[in-house]
Amino acid sequence: MSYFQGKTIWVTGASSGIGEATTKALASHGCQLIISARRRPELERVKTECENPENIHILPLDLELHNEAELRVDEAWKKCKGIDILINNGGMGQFGNSLDTQNEVERKIFEINYFGNVALSKALLPKMIEAGKGQILSIGSIAANFGQAKLAAYSASKAALKLYYESLNQELKNTPVKIQVVSPGFIQTNVTLNSLNSDGKPLNKNSPAQENGMPADVFAKKLMKVMKGNKFHAYIGRKELLAVPLHTLFPRLFYKLLK
Numbered sequence: 001m002s003y004f005q006g007k008t009i010w011v012t013g014a015s016s017g018i019g020e021a022t023t024k025a026l027a028s029h030g031c032q033l034i035i036s037a038r039r040r041p042e043l044e045r046v047k048t049e050c051e052n053p054e055n056i057h058i059l060p061l062d063l064e065l066h067n068e069a070e071l072r073v074d075e076a077w078k079k080c081k082g083i084d085i086l087i088n089n090g091g092m093g094q095f096g097n098s099l100d101t102q103n104e105v106e107r108k109i110f111e112i113n114y115f116g117n118v119a120l121s122k123a124l125l126p127k128m129i130e131a132g133k134g135q136i137l138s139i140g141s142i143a144a145n146f147g148q149a150k151l152a153a154y155s156a157s158k159a160a161l162k163l164y165y166e167s168l169n170q171e172l173k174n175t176p177v178k179i180q181v182v183s184p185g186f187i188q189t190n191v192t193l194n195s196l197n198s199d200g201k202p203l204n205k206n207s208p209a210q211e212n213g214m215p216a217d218v219f220a221k222k223l224m225k226v227m228k229g230n231k232f233h234a235y236i237g238r239k240e241l242l243a244v245p246l247h248t249l250f251p252r253l254f255y256k257l258l259k
């Protein structure tokens with residue numbers, strides 16, 4: 001029997017990219033899925049493109065409105081009479097020099113990538129603990145491991161996210177809830193295209209690294225493998241993952257190569 005069979009799994013950021021691919025991969029495993037993002041028409045499209053669309057429930061939400069997290073969690077919980085797994089994937093990129101980037105843009109990146117994500121987990125955790133089971137997996141980023149020009153707010157938001165969940169994981173050691181973080185490398189999605197520029201407008205430009213990254217459906221299969229295991233953290237990507245040890249061991253060489 002599949003690890004996912006009979007479970008209720010909530011995927012945020014399911015209207016495109018990694019969330020869409022993960023939803024499609026999970027849909028054939030006999031689970032109930034709740035899919036969330038801001039754009040309802042895109043969620044409808046994803047649902048119709050999935051196997052067993054009757055098992056997929058649409059719950060639009062805006063992660064930036066984290067004071068609505070409890071409401072959304074209550075809605076999701078009631079819809080499926082419980083939630084076994086939350087895949088906290090929704091997120092927003094940022095690209096621009098720090099000195100040019102408006103404070104509101106930096107704040108928005110944190111509101112979505114950090115506070116919105118954490119608010120959903122905090123609203124859901126008491127229910128999971130009471131139910132005696134649960135799993136929360138958040139999507140971080142390899143960018144959380146080292147500073148890079150033009151990515152300051154994004155990298156900082158993902159670094160904060162990873163440390164938050166690492167701390168939470170320690171706090172919840174004696175509960176039945178599993179906490180995990182997956183840090184993707186370069187995955188073929190629209191994350192760079194959708195990134196906010198210094199003025200808060202979509203960048204509308206892709207990067208060769210993104211275009212040549214791991215296909216999102218391949219990523220989704222690897223993500224599902226991580227979910228079945230008990231590791232707190234895993235990287236998923238290709239040769240770009242070498243950047244992590246390189247930055248730790250040879251930081252000067254790392255920044256020379258990055259240039």
Ligand SMILES: NC(=O)c1ccc[n+]([C@@H]2O[C@H](COP(=O)([O-])OP(=O)(O)OC[C@H]3O[C@@H](n4cnc5c(N)ncnc54)[C@H](OP(=O)(O)O)[C@@H]3O)[C@@H](O)[C@H]2O)c1
Nearest residue numbers: 013015016017018037038039062063090091141187189191
């Ligand atoms: N692709 C990569 O190489 C890569 C690498 C490292 C980490 N990541 C992370 O992976 C996650 C998924 O990104 P992706 O690559 O699949 O990019 P994507 O195609 O741009 O997907 C981002 C998803 O997040 C949702 N989202 C954005 N803002 C939101 C908000 N305010 N409220 C609710 N949902 C929101 C989007 O849906 P709506 O626009 O419909 O709201 C969309 O479904 C993100 O957390 C990203 O930071 C990606």
